[in-house]
Amino acid sequence: MAERVSGLAGGLVVHAESLGKAFGRSVVLRDLTLSVTAGEALAVFGPNGAGKSTTLRLLAGLMAPTTGELCVFGDPVAHPDVRRRIGLVAHQSFLYPDLTARENLLFYARMYGFADAEARVDAWLERVALADVAGRAVRLFSRGMEQRLSLARALLHEPDLVLLDEPWSGLDADAADWLGTMLLELRGRGRTIVVATHDFERGLAVATRVLIVHRGRVAWDAPVQADTAATLGSVYREITGAVAA
Amino acid sequence: MSAVWRILHKDLVLELRTREAVSGLIVLVLLILLTFTFAMDPEGAGNAAPAVQWVTFVFAGLMAIQRAFLVERENGAWYGLLLCPIDRGAIFVAKMASNVIVLGLAQLVLLALLALFLGASVLAAPLAVLFVNFLGLIGFAALATLFAAISVRLRAREMMLPLLVLPLLVPLVICAVEASRIVMSGGTVASAGSWLRVLATFDVIFSVAGWMLFEQLVQE
Numbered sequence: 001m002a003e004r005v006s007g008l009a010g011g012l013v014v015h016a017e018s019l020g021k022a023f024g025r026s027v028v029l030r031d032l033t034l035s036v037t038a039g040e041a042l043a044v045f046g047p048n049g050a051g052k053s054t055t056l057r058l059l060a061g062l063m064a065p066t067t068g069e070l071c072v073f074g075d076p077v078a079h080p081d082v083r084r085r086i087g088l089v090a091h092q093s094f095l096y097p098d099l100t101a102r103e104n105l106l107f108y109a110r111m112y113g114f115a116d117a118e119a120r121v122d123a124w125l126e127r128v129a130l131a132d133v134a135g136r137a138v139r140l141f142s143r144g145m146e147q148r149l150s151l152a153r154a155l156l157h158e159p160d161l162v163l164l165d166e167p168w169s170g171l172d173a174d175a176a177d178w179l180g181t182m183l184l185e186l187r188g189r190g191r192t193i194v195v196a197t198h199d200f201e202r203g204l205a206v207a208t209r210v211l212i213v214h215r216g217r218v219a220w221d222a223p224v225q226a227d228t229a230a231t232l233g234s235v236y237r238e239i240t241g242a243v244a245a
Numbered sequence: 246m247s248a249v250w251r252i253l254h255k256d257l258v259l260e261l262r263t264r265e266a267v268s269g270l271i272v273l274v275l276l277i278l279l280t281f282t283f284a285m286d287p288e289g290a291g292n293a294a295p296a297v298q299w300v301t302f303v304f305a306g307l308m309a310i311q312r313a314f315l316v317e318r319e320n321g322a323w324y325g326l327l328l329c330p331i332d333r334g335a336i337f338v339a340k341m342a343s344n345v346i347v348l349g350l351a352q353l354v355l356l357a358l359l360a361l362f363l364g365a366s367v368l369a370a371p372l373a374v375l376f377v378n379f380l381g382l383i384g385f386a387a388l389a390t391l392f393a394a395i396s397v398r399l400r401a402r403e404m405m406l407p408l409l410v411l412p413l414l415v416p417l418v419i420c421a422v423e424a425s426r427i428v429m430s431g432g433t434v435a436s437a438g439s440w441l442r443v444l445a446t447f448d449v450i451f452s453v454a455g456w457m458l459f460e461q462l463v464q465e
Contacts (some may be wrong), residue, residue: 080330080332083328088324095325105256112329113247
């Protein structure tokens with residue numbers, strides 16, 4: 001694993017040039033240009049409707065851009081080999097409510113072609129503290145448990161690029177802290193992280209770089225520095241006219 | 246091929262656990278068939294059986310096909326599938342296969358009920374009847390699976406799927422009804438050959454088109 005991560009070091013993971021995305025007449029992204037290098041942890045802030053979720057879905061290959069060019073790991077994101085290197089945690093958990101936690105993870109592990117699917121799933125169930133309820137249907141899970149299982153689903157294949165859309169939403173303080181620790185651990189292991197959130201404090205705690213997206217464009221892009229936490233609120237207010245969360 | 250099996254296995258486990266598609270389908274088949282049985286003159290009911298069979302099958306089948314994609318909508322599991330590093334055509338093949346299994350079961354029940362209620366001669370040439378039904382089933386499943394995948398994202402999907410699919414199903418229904426009429430009257434597969442050739446062509450075109458176009462059609 002260390003070999004794979006070092007092989008990426010400094011390499012361009014995401015290259016998006018003048019991306020645009022429209023749904024019918026509704027234009028969500030316009031001229032979004034973005035580069036992310038390996039090992040960066042990007043926190044993306046912006047008001048509702050700014051285009052954060054759409055950007056993540058484009059990066060994950062769930063949508064095709066209407067205009068512009070997007071390469072992830074140097075290839076078009078639609079390629080299965082590129083998708084293998086991406087993990088996405090979204091608003092929805094992508095889990096089957098009528099399957100158990102273990103069955104859900106096993107299904108995804110086998111879809112990724114792991115020969116050691118069972119051992120891998122058991123390890124992840126332990127890691128997200130759901131081993132005790134592994135045989136329970138996901139329909140019976142609380143929001144926090146489902147979010148932890150969703151994280152296990154997204155990280156099961158050890159992706160090089162981890163995309164998270166509002167990962168702290170609906171979590172209690174303990175679960176949110178746990179998630180922050182998990183993201184810092186991933187960052188420490190050289191994974192590239194892009195997290196879209198309204199939560200400034202938690203986003204900044206894991207980020208090495210901050211982006212403010214407004215009206216479908218990157219309005220501000222800066223590395224995280226000692227004074228970022230103090231200045232971000234006023235910058236955000238100036239750009240978006242909204243008060244930070 | 247393993248991706249197809251994984252998705253198919255997951256769909257069958259979910260269906261066995263909830264039994265939503267099969268039970269809903271069989272109840273609907275029974276209701277439509279009962280309505281026809283009471284509405285028709287008993288004298289001519291046997292002759293009308295092939296038409297009744299395929300009309301019942303198409304309308305009940307459309308409901309079951311929608312269900313195959315609705316299980317993927319809850320919690321956005323559909324996107325989890327699309328993220329997997331597989332040829333997305335495998336999703337189409339798996340969904341079509343699970344629809345063939347569920348609809349095939351319903352078709353067997355429908356044939357038994359046709360014999361019981363309308364006196365249809367489904368045992369006149371049982372292998373020929375099964376062959377005609379199989380060809381009709383494959384074509385229906387291929388076309389309806391393809392359009393169900395497209396319409397599942399639409400808000401008015403319950404209305405849109407029949408509107409999109411029914412006009413395209415006309416050739417399949419005509420051929421299936423004519424071929425069923427021939428084999429239920431004791432005719433051989435060869436005597437229904439011209440209708441079966443059109444059915445087989447329909448099956449190949451929409452199965453291959455579905456597999457090839459699926460990637461583009463599911464991309465938002």
